[in-house]
Amino acid sequence: DQQVKQNSPSLSVQEGRISILNCDYTNSMFDYFLWYKKYPAEGPTFLISISSIKDKNEDGRFTVFLNKSAKHLSLHIVPSQPGDSAVYFCAASGAGGKLIFGQGTELSVKP
Amino acid sequence: GAVVSQHPSWVICKSGTSVKIECRSLDFQATTMFWYRQFPKQSLMLMATSNEGSKATYEQGVEKDKFLINHASLTLSTLTVTSAHPEDSSFYICSAIWEGWYGYTFGSGTRLTVV
Numbered sequence: 001d002q003q004v005k006q007n008s009p010s011l012s013v014q015e016g017r018i019s020i021l022n023c024d025y026t027n028s029m030f031d032y033f034l035w036y037k038k039y040p041a042e043g044p045t046f047l048i049s050i051s052s053i054k055d056k057n058e059d060g061r062f063t064v065f066l067n068k069s070a071k072h073l074s075l076h077i078v079p080s081q082p083g084d085s086a087v088y089f090c091a092a093s094g095a096g097g098k099l100i101f102g103q104g105t106e107l108s109v110k111p
Numbered sequence: 112g113a114v115v116s117q118h119p120s121w122v123i124c125k126s127g128t129s130v131k132i133e134c135r136s137l138d139f140q141a142t143t144m145f146w147y148r149q150f151p152k153q154s155l156m157l158m159a160t161s162n163e164g165s166k167a168t169y170e171q172g173v174e175k176d177k178f179l180i181n182h183a184s185l186t187l188s189t190l191t192v193t194s195a196h197p198e199d200s201s202f203y204i205c206s207a208i209w210e211g212w213y214g215y216t217f218g219s220g221t222r223l224t225v226v
């Protein structure tokens with residue numbers, strides 16, 4: 001039972017344009033959502049998070065949107081840079097503090 | 112602050128042997144740590160929740176006798192893969208909660224290869 005889903009395994013974007021990564025979840029008890037960036041053979045690096053009481057959180061080039069009714073969140077990166085190329089995971093947290101991760105989306109930003 | 116050190120970063124072992132992976136919180140006390148594994152091109156799957164001074168809580172499908180977790184102090188949790196087999200080859204990552212509930216920090220991961 002995949003509680004957190006990232007349906008796009010990959011995304012390719014031109015440098016300077018917007019990257020939009022999507023994530024869906026099924027468990028309505030999740031109350032905190034996070035996005036991580038990950039390179040192979042390294043631990044995830046925290047990017048941005050959002051509480052379920054909000055619908056938007058912005059930090060520099062990164063903005064996360066949460067649509068609770070649709071159980072959907074998205075990460076917007078604008079403008080995209082080649083250094084943003086990595087695998088992005090969304091994660092959701094609920095009872096006990098456990099993080100449940102999506103499958104990841106590999107972002108490639110082309111110069 | 113909030114650094115988690117994971118060691119070793121990579122290890123190769125023979126089938127049937129045991130491997131211990133350490134996860135240390137360097138500048139904070141971690142009452143709760145989590146262990147994940149990741150197969151290539153797949154998600155990080157939660158294996159177990161490690162609580163200081165008590166038994167770990169394992170996720171469904173994870174063999175607790177095979178993946179031994181010890182959290183004997185507020186700064187150290189260990190994962191021991193016992194009687195390792197090639198199918199245990201994976202990337203193992205620990206994480207810890209800090210500053211309340213919603214701060215998570217991750218170790219750098221351990222790549223285990225069983226030959």
